Amino acid sequence: MRISSLLVLFLWLLFGTSVQANDTIRVGVLKYGTLNWEMDVLEKLKLAKQYNLNIERIPLGSPQALLVALQGGSLDVILNDWLWVARQKEAQRDFYFYPYSTAAGSLVTHPQANIKTLADLRGKTIGIAGGNTNKNWVLYRAFLKQQANLDLAQDVTVKFAAPPMLNALLAKGDLDAVVNFWHYAAQLNAQGMTSLVTMPEVLKALKVEGQVPVLGWVFKQQWADKNSETINRFLSMSAQARQLMKHDDEIWKQIPTFTQKYPEQVHPFLIEGYRQGIPDALAEAQKVQIDSLFQLIKANDSQQALTGNLGGLPDDIFWRHTRVR
Incomplete structure (x- = not known):
C-alpha cells in the first residue's frame, strides 16, 4: 500500500502539475457578446469535462480590452478576425487563426x-x-x-x-x-x-466564392505550439457545441445569455443567423478564399489602413487542427 501511494505521488509530481496547467483555457468574451451563448452550452452540458478541460470565461467590456488581454497573456483565446492576425504577423507578433463563423454584416x-x-x-x-x-x-x-x-x-x-x-x-x-x-x-x-x-x-x-470565415479563434503561436493537444481538444469541443446549437432547437431554451437578453419574437431570427454562420470543417480551399478576400480588400484599401504592406496572407497564421475526442 505504501509503495502504491508513493508511486501515485511520484506520477502526480511528474505529470500532474503540467497537465492541470495545460488543461485550463482562459477564454475572453465580450460581456454581452454572442460567444456567451456557446459558453453557456458548454457549462449546461458539462462538455469541458468530457474533453478533460477547465474553461475559464473571462468577460471584458470591449474588443480592444480583449486584444490587450490576449497580447498581455492574461487570456489564452478570443474571437477575432484573420486580418488582425495577419497585421500582427507583419509586426513580428505571432498568432494563429482558426475559423469560427462566416456570419457578417x-x-x-x-x-x-x-x-x-x-x-x-x-x-x-x-x-x-x-x-x-x-x-x-x-x-x-x-x-x-x-x-x-x-x-x-x-x-x-x-x-x-x-x-x-x-x-x-x-x-x-x-x-x-x-x-x-x-x-x-x-x-x-x-x-x-x-x-x-x-x-x-x-x-x-465580387468573385469570392464559398464559405469565407469572418471570425475565428485567435491565440498566440508560442502558447499553442507548446499546448497543441490541449488547443485541439478545445477546438473539437467548440465545434461539437456549435453543431448541437445548429441542429437542436431545445438547446437554445437552456442558454441564459440568449433567452434573458432578447425578446422571444427575435429568437428565430438570431438562431437562423447564428446557424448560417457555422462553417464546415476547415479545408485548404477556405485558405484560398480568405486570401482572395484579402486581395480584394487590398485592391480597394487605397490608404492601406487595413492591409498594410502585406502582399498576401502569411500561410502560417492558420492553425492546423487535428480533431480529437
Missing part, C-alpha cells in the same frame, strides 16, 4: 425609405458599423460601385456609429439604411425591416 433598410434596389440608395443616409477602415466599409463600397455605380463616399450621407446606436437611429427613422453586424441586422429583421443585401451576396458578386 447586412445592409438593412427602413420600410419608409422607399429603397427597393441598390440604385435607390443614392442620396440616402446610411449608417455603418465601425469606421472607414472597417472591412464592411471597404467591401460594401466596392460592391455598390460595381453593381450600381454608386460611391458610398460621395453619393450618400454616411454616419458611422456603434451597432446598438445604428439600430436605434434606424428604428426612429433618422437613418434610411444601415450596414450592421449580423446579430444586430437579425434584430432589425425581427422588427419587419428588410435586408437588401447580405455579405455572402456581396462576396459572390
Whole structure:
C-alpha cells in the first residue's frame, strides 16, 4: 500500500502539475457578446469535462480590452478576425487563426425609405458599423460601385456609429439604411425591416466564392505550439457545441445569455443567423478564399489602413487542427 501511494505521488509530481496547467483555457468574451451563448452550452452540458478541460470565461467590456488581454497573456483565446492576425504577423507578433463563423454584416433598410434596389440608395443616409477602415466599409463600397455605380463616399450621407446606436437611429427613422453586424441586422429583421443585401451576396458578386470565415479563434503561436493537444481538444469541443446549437432547437431554451437578453419574437431570427454562420470543417480551399478576400480588400484599401504592406496572407497564421475526442 505504501509503495502504491508513493508511486501515485511520484506520477502526480511528474505529470500532474503540467497537465492541470495545460488543461485550463482562459477564454475572453465580450460581456454581452454572442460567444456567451456557446459558453453557456458548454457549462449546461458539462462538455469541458468530457474533453478533460477547465474553461475559464473571462468577460471584458470591449474588443480592444480583449486584444490587450490576449497580447498581455492574461487570456489564452478570443474571437477575432484573420486580418488582425495577419497585421500582427507583419509586426513580428505571432498568432494563429482558426475559423469560427462566416456570419457578417447586412445592409438593412427602413420600410419608409422607399429603397427597393441598390440604385435607390443614392442620396440616402446610411449608417455603418465601425469606421472607414472597417472591412464592411471597404467591401460594401466596392460592391455598390460595381453593381450600381454608386460611391458610398460621395453619393450618400454616411454616419458611422456603434451597432446598438445604428439600430436605434434606424428604428426612429433618422437613418434610411444601415450596414450592421449580423446579430444586430437579425434584430432589425425581427422588427419587419428588410435586408437588401447580405455579405455572402456581396462576396459572390465580387468573385469570392464559398464559405469565407469572418471570425475565428485567435491565440498566440508560442502558447499553442507548446499546448497543441490541449488547443485541439478545445477546438473539437467548440465545434461539437456549435453543431448541437445548429441542429437542436431545445438547446437554445437552456442558454441564459440568449433567452434573458432578447425578446422571444427575435429568437428565430438570431438562431437562423447564428446557424448560417457555422462553417464546415476547415479545408485548404477556405485558405484560398480568405486570401482572395484579402486581395480584394487590398485592391480597394487605397490608404492601406487595413492591409498594410502585406502582399498576401502569411500561410502560417492558420492553425492546423487535428480533431480529437
